[in-house]
């Protein structure tokens with residue numbers, strides 16, 4: 747069965763506050779987005795990569811990967827979920843029975859081994875699963891004044907990462923309905939949860955960071971140089 751990668755890359759990177767969207771910043775030999783696309787395009791089980799771009803994007807066409815035969819471009823939306831939905835709508839026209847592997851453009855340190863681990867979890871989690879990292883620190887809940895009210899059981903807490911892996915048809919339907927209902931959707935799993943599905947958790951590598959703030963660039967650089 748074929749797998750279509752979905753890459754939301756339509757953000758403007760406001761927290762990075764650089765002179766261009768963060769996915770187009772240089773990381774070693776090439777841009778963040780180029781690294782991310784290389785990992786997905788080179789995976790033998792991924793048949794297409796549908797990328798959602800900002801309507802005023804000025805940079806994508808200059809990437810070497812832009813003309814790759816696996817690549818399909820769509821225009822993204824105002825929020826990450828809108829961009830993912832735009833790409834899913836396209837993916838559905840390509841193959842409605844395929845599965846979507848949704849991965850943030852801003853996570854360039856993804857490894858094939860983590861993709862494979864997630865794909866292999868399909869038999870254990872037939873409704874879909876996400877990469878996630880167990881929380882390491884002691885977790886506190888606070889009140890509105892910044893006073894600790896209690897300590898939250900850490901063993902049950904996870905950081906949600908990407909890729910997130912779901913059947914295209916159900917993810918597309920649940921995301922469409924959740925957005926219509928004005929639910930706050932920050933990842934694919936939350937759209938599935940909203941629809942009553944319990945996605946699986948697959949432990950991913952902690953170096954699969956999302957480049958969000960300026961200091962994340964150096965960290966990604968370090969992880970990138972240590973990989974391979």
Ligand code: CTP
Pocket residue numbers: 753754755756757758759760761762768769798822823824825826827829830850851852853956957958
């Ligand atoms: N994204 C998207 N469409 C949007 C917003 C975000 O495709 N309307 C993408 C980003 O390009 C990124 C991923 O979703 O690859 C994760 O979002 P985030 O890290 O929040 O990126 P930005 O929204 O660009 O950054 P910021 O929130 O700091 O502005």
Ligand code: MG
Pocket residue numbers: 757826
């Ligand atoms: Mg954002």
